[in-house]
Amino acid sequence: MEKILQSVGNYGFPIIVSIYLLVRIEFKLDQLTKSISGLRDAILVFTRAR
Template structure:
């Protein structure tokens, strides 16, 4: 396997992997916020019952 093949593989596979990692990191923070909101909503609902 020569260096051109390795560079080609990195270019073809590396970019989608980088994008996937970026999106997963962003989604994790959104999921944490959503979990906190659901917890707060549950507490409010329980307090009113």
């Protein structure tokens, strides 16, 4: 029983933290993609107005 708890402590916590960070990074990348797309559209509108 002690060995199982030790294994969960050694491997479970890093796995949970890794999954959490991957989900956060994915969300941030989606936001950055939307922002870059918006900037591209704004640049196109600006250059066409000239």
